[in-house]
Amino acid sequence: MIKRVTFKHKWLPYALLAPQLLITLVFFIWPASQALYYSVLQQDAFGLRVDFVAFDNFAYLFSDPTYLESFEITIMFSVSVALMSLSFALILAVMADRVIKGATAYKTLLIWPYAVAPAIAGVLWYFLFNPAVGINAWILRAWFGYDWNHTLNGTDAMLLIVIAAAWKQISYNFLFFLAGLQAIPRSLIEAAAIDGASPLKRFWTIVFPLLSPTTFFLVVVNIVYAFFDTFGTIHATTRGGPYGATNTLVYKVFNDGFIGLDLGGSAAQSVVLMVIVITLTVVQFRYIERRVEY
Amino acid sequence: MAELQISAVEKVYPNGFKAIHGIDLEVADGEFIVLVGPSGCGKSTLLRMIAGLETVTGGTIRIGDRIVNELEPADRDIAMVFQNYALYPHMSVYQNMAYGLRNRGFPKDQIEQRVQKAAGILQLDGLLDRRPRQLSGGQRQRVAMGRAIVREPSAFLFDEPLSNLDAKLRVQMRVEIKQLQRRLGTTSVYVTHDQIEAMTMADRLVVMNAGVAEQIGTPIELYDRPSSVFVGGFIGSPAMNFLAGQVDTDGRHLLLGNGARLALPADGAPAEPNRLVTIGVRPEHLAPAEDGPLRFEVELVEHLGADTLLYGEASAATGGGNGDKGGLVTVRLSGHHALAMGTVLGLTAEPAQLHLFDAATGRRL
Amino acid sequence: MVENRPWLTVFSHFVLILGIGVVALPLWVTVVASTHAGEDLLTSPIPMWFGDNMVDNYRQMLGSGMQHVSGQPLTLMMFNSLVMALSIAIGKIAISLIAAFAICYFQFPLRMTCFWMIFITLMLPVEVRILPTYEVIANVFTPLTKLLNLLGMEGTEIVLPGITIDLDLSMLDSYAGLTLPLIASATATFLFRQFFLTVPDELTEAARIDGAGPLKFFRDILLPLSRTNIAALFVILFIYGWNQYLWPLLVTTDPAYVTIVMGIQSMVNVADIEPQWNLVMTAATLAMLPPVAIVIGMQRLFVKGLVETEK
Numbered sequence: 001m002i003k004r005v006t007f008k009h010k011w012l013p014y015a016l017l018a019p020q021l022l023i024t025l026v027f028f029i030w031p032a033s034q035a036l037y038y039s040v041l042q043q044d045a046f047g048l049r050v051d052f053v054a055f056d057n058f059a060y061l062f063s064d065p066t067y068l069e070s071f072e073i074t075i076m077f078s079v080s081v082a083l084m085s086l087s088f089a090l091i092l093a094v095m096a097d098r099v100i101k102g103a104t105a106y107k108t109l110l111i112w113p114y115a116v117a118p119a120i121a122g123v124l125w126y127f128l129f130n131p132a133v134g135i136n137a138w139i140l141r142a143w144f145g146y147d148w149n150h151t152l153n154g155t156d157a158m159l160l161i162v163i164a165a166a167w168k169q170i171s172y173n174f175l176f177f178l179a180g181l182q183a184i185p186r187s188l189i190e191a192a193a194i195d196g197a198s199p200l201k202r203f204w205t206i207v208f209p210l211l212s213p214t215t216f217f218l219v220v221v222n223i224v225y226a227f228f229d230t231f232g233t234i235h236a237t238t239r240g241g242p243y244g245a246t247n248t249l250v251y252k253v254f255n256d257g258f259i260g261l262d263l264g265g266s267a268a269q270s271v272v273l274m275v276i277v278i279t280l281t282v283v284q285f286r287y288i289e290r291r292v293e294y
Numbered sequence: 295m296a297e298l299q300i301s302a303v304e305k306v307y308p309n310g311f312k313a314i315h316g317i318d319l320e321v322a323d324g325e326f327i328v329l330v331g332p333s334g335c336g337k338s339t340l341l342r343m344i345a346g347l348e349t350v351t352g353g354t355i356r357i358g359d360r361i362v363n364e365l366e367p368a369d370r371d372i373a374m375v376f377q378n379y380a381l382y383p384h385m386s387v388y389q390n391m392a393y394g395l396r397n398r399g400f401p402k403d404q405i406e407q408r409v410q411k412a413a414g415i416l417q418l419d420g421l422l423d424r425r426p427r428q429l430s431g432g433q434r435q436r437v438a439m440g441r442a443i444v445r446e447p448s449a450f451l452f453d454e455p456l457s458n459l460d461a462k463l464r465v466q467m468r469v470e471i472k473q474l475q476r477r478l479g480t481t482s483v484y485v486t487h488d489q490i491e492a493m494t495m496a497d498r499l500v501v502m503n504a505g506v507a508e509q510i511g512t513p514i515e516l517y518d519r520p521s522s523v524f525v526g527g528f529i530g531s532p533a534m535n536f537l538a539g540q541v542d543t544d545g546r547h548l549l550l551g552n553g554a555r556l557a558l559p560a561d562g563a564p565a566e567p568n569r570l571v572t573i574g575v576r577p578e579h580l581a582p583a584e585d586g587p588l589r590f591e592v593e594l595v596e597h598l599g600a601d602t603l604l605y606g607e608a609s610a611a612t613g614g615g616n617g618d619k620g621g622l623v624t625v626r627l628s629g630h631h632a633l634a635m636g637t638v639l640g641l642t643a644e645p646a647q648l649h650l651f652d653a654a655t656g657r658r659l
Numbered sequence: 660m661v662e663n664r665p666w667l668t669v670f671s672h673f674v675l676i677l678g679i680g681v682v683a684l685p686l687w688v689t690v691v692a693s694t695h696a697g698e699d700l701l702t703s704p705i706p707m708w709f710g711d712n713m714v715d716n717y718r719q720m721l722g723s724g725m726q727h728v729s730g731q732p733l734t735l736m737m738f739n740s741l742v743m744a745l746s747i748a749i750g751k752i753a754i755s756l757i758a759a760f761a762i763c764y765f766q767f768p769l770r771m772t773c774f775w776m777i778f779i780t781l782m783l784p785v786e787v788r789i790l791p792t793y794e795v796i797a798n799v800f801t802p803l804t805k806l807l808n809l810l811g812m813e814g815t816e817i818v819l820p821g822i823t824i825d826l827d828l829s830m831l832d833s834y835a836g837l838t839l840p841l842i843a844s845a846t847a848t849f850l851f852r853q854f855f856l857t858v859p860d861e862l863t864e865a866a867r868i869d870g871a872g873p874l875k876f877f878r879d880i881l882l883p884l885s886r887t888n889i890a891a892l893f894v895i896l897f898i899y900g901w902n903q904y905l906w907p908l909l910v911t912t913d914p915a916y917v918t919i920v921m922g923i924q925s926m927v928n929v930a931d932i933e934p935q936w937n938l939v940m941t942a943a944t945l946a947m948l949p950p951v952a953i954v955i956g957m958q959r960l961f962v963k964g965l966v967e968t969e970k
Contacts, residue, residue, distance in 0.1 A: 003856070003861040005347070006766045007873040011853040016761035017773050019754040023843035028780045030802040031791035038791070092678045102672070108955060109679045112686075114965075115950035117902035120943055123927055126687040127692070127936060135688055138703040175962060176875060199667060228786045232904030236924040250786045254905070257790045266790055273787040281782050291785040347864050366872035378860035384883040393879070394869035441865075 038267030056270035077224035085166035097181040109203040114171035119232030125164035126237040154245025156237045165230045173218050180214035213247030220284045296358035296448035297323050304352030313339045315505040324479040330492035331502035341485045345451050346370050373442035374451040379434045381426040388422040391440045412440040432463050452484040501525045523656035526574045532624045534574045541565045553610030554587045559645040574649035577626035586642035602631045692940035700936045707729035716941040725926050736919040740901050746838040747900030748893050751847050759851035781845040796836045796910050832913040846968050854888050891964030894957050898950045919946045
């Protein structure tokens with residue numbers, strides 16, 4: 001927590017902390033408390049009166065079918081992104097851990113998508129799947145006879161943002177899986193090989209269980225990512241459509257707040273999101289604390 | 295150069311733990327004092343209090359004619375050599391040595407001159423541009439010394455400076471530090487847990503135990519007249535043998551628990567009869583003798599070349615007593631002795647070489 | 660490798676190459692599309708090899724931009740992105756360094772309170788407090804005036820002898836508004852705190868004996884020791900700053916402050932007509948170029964930064 005050796009000074013520590021505390025107070029704690037405050041208020045249609053409505057906004061929220069649908073969409077989206085990205089990254093990491101020749105080159109070629117902005121990732125895949133000129137859409141039509149159209153078909157639109165979001169996250173997962181794999185003692189694998197376990201069996205009985213802390217950590221990180229960092233991916237492409245098929249919670253809070261100007265409702269949504277982030281953060285920290293004991 | 299005076303110094307940590315229980319110590323100008331004791335005895339804490347790295351919660355510390363209790367470490371005119379050297383890893387050897395002088399606003403040419411001089415003394419001439427990680431353990435140790443001597447402080451403080459070196463280097467550096475200190479004549483306080491280091495380097499040593507100075511004196515004083523069982527056992531290697539016993543009714547003999555009867559020093563005053571005591575005798579002071587009062591069965595022999603160490607059980611030569619086996623005893627014989635395991639020897643000790651301690655308090659009688 | 664199974668090695672390489680192919684496909688198509696003229700990309704299948712319109716596309720986008728959308732040249736957008744990325748990276752590192760230094764190296768009242776206040780920002784990403792944060796940016800004195808109102812003081816100015824401070828400062832459409840709210844970061848503070856805790860205490864003590872006070876110690880010892888951590892964090896934060904999307908979208912309406920990542924969406928979401936894909940892909944390529952170059956060029960630092968910020 002603190003160094004054994006410390007300095008003594010009356011005001012210096014406060015001066016050093018002041019910039020961070022000031023920004024935290026003005027841009028984090030104040031707005032968050034405002035969101036809490038607004039979430040129990042309701043503004044009338046003309047913006048003239050503000051009433052205290054206690055938990056009405058929340059009650060309304062959880063009885064609103066579009067909100068519940070958005071919740072479902074978000075969960076489905078997050079789970080799909082995490083699953084797709086993690087499994088793809090795990091396969092690549094296991095292979096990269098096996099090869100000796102060209103390992104660095106493979107790594108370099110796999111990590112760059114991390115640097116691509118979520119919004120740009122969205123645009124890239126939006127183009128690839130563009131019904132008129134996209135190469136992927138053309139392949140689907142020409143080879144599989146499937147008429148892809150994410151502007152009309154909700155499932156296609158959902159798949160599009162799942163692919164774009166998962167693609168960007170592969171690098172991250174790959175790096176952590178590879179580090180996790182390389183941390184497994186070689187002698188364990190060798191012992192299993194001497195015990196006659198085939199490579200596939202070794203993976204499922206030795207490697208995968210030993211990798212589980214990394215996997216768990218990545219599942220949480222991926223879900224946080226899919227929940228909160230994919231706004232750009234959606235806003236730059238499907239804009240929540242068609243017909244709300246890709247209207248995730250974060251997109252909805254933006255839409256209702258900025259476009260719909262629903263103060264209380266948007267604040268209540270913010271509060272729900274806060275609860276989700278806090279839960280995920282706590283889970284993550286719990287896990288990290290546990291890992292320290294290992 | 296300065297004297298160092300420690301009076302009734304105490305250290306109580308905020309959690310209530312009392313690490314130092316009132317220590318008095320006067321260090322003469324130019325003297326080399328070693329604080330020695332097992333880990334946790336408070337020796338490092340005392341040193342760090344002198345350095346100003348720990349607050350003093352009671353008593354006073356005086357360096358030269360100033361009470362330094364409230365002074366910052368930098369203002370106490372001391373230099374310290376740390377166990378892990380604490381060299382700044384990103385600075386060259388030269389910069390490491392010059393840093394303290396630069397902070398004190400020394401002019402460039404004077405820094406240059408002092409660093410070059412120290413480098414000459416410590417044979418670091420060719421290494422001034424190197425980084426600490428490019429140096430060997432012994433060289434790092436020298437740089438740490440150099441950082442201390444360029445300052446030309448009133449006192450050097452050493453916190454187990456040799457414990458990170460291998461055995462051979464440790465002996466060599468021990469000699470170097472001692473010679474350097476002689477040459478510079480700077481008052482020094484040196485902390486170690488190694489009693490050989492303590493014995494060989496100290497002008498006087500302070501044996502500490504559980505926050506208390508058990509005994510302060512020259513190495514020979516401590517070796518010859520340990521003031522307690524603790525000091526007797528701590529100083530000297532292999533350690534002093536201790537046997538439980540009782541003063542005989544005549545006051546001139548000791549009855550050991552194992553039934554043996556030993557004569558007390560003739561010049562000493564007759565001890566109080568029947569008093570329970572602990573008798574200490576060093577391994578080198580036990581000698582084989584046909585008719586000795588102790589019967590010793592050899593269980594293990596160690597040939598050290600110059601000496602031979604015998605380990606075994608001692609009992610009364612005449613039998614009897616309360617049937618105690620007596621306990622493990624170490625005997626040190628000089629030269630080679632081909633003794634088989636199981637050999638039985640008679641042992642004797644000069645009365646003058648016996649140390650008597652109170653059985654309850656462990657203090658010397 | 661545990662045992663010699665040549666076919667397995669071949670299979671591994673095959674899977675890896677296939678994986679790279681899938682991962683790299685969007686990049687390939689994007690770069691290729693950015694070298695074609697607009698009419699080449701109107702009919703499917705579009706060409707998969709480079710065209711000869713590259714110079715024109717890039718010259719047009721960098722020089723004047725897409726006229727019918729925003730009309731801002733990409734040089735300006737990229738400059739804005741650069742300002743934003745650099746300010747966020749440098750600002751975050753600077754304030755996190757000194758905050759972590761205060762938390763680790765000083766014992767002072769309210770230390771834990773400060774620590775928790777910083778810690779809590781982990782749980783409050785921009786996305787969950789959009790509207791109120793926007794209000795603050797529209798007038799950074801909002802918290803102060805609202806608090807004053809609560810205490811019964813009306814008005815939007817503070818009158819002191821000699822000066823009047825007008826409590827109305829909008830940060831909309833400014834670099835400050837773009838960057839300041841993103842500068843506070845618990846992650847960076849934690850990273851430095853973690854690192855400071857591993858710096859041996861003896862170095863601090865040696866520095867104290869050498870006559871260095873807290874600030875000198877910070878400048879002469881701690882800062883040079885943190886160099887690699889700072890560099891690694893810089894790589895991560897530069898990418899983070901460059902890739903910001905939601906925040907610039909909220910606080911900038913003036914085209915002069917549009918960043919490239921945010922600007923592209925207006926080129927894609929054009930009403931009723933097919934976007935000019937060759938130009939959109941030119942913009943996308945340019946938007947990816949700086950962060951991707953940094954990740955590949957500084958791979959070692961990037962990996963270090965990534966792993967350590969997640970600890």
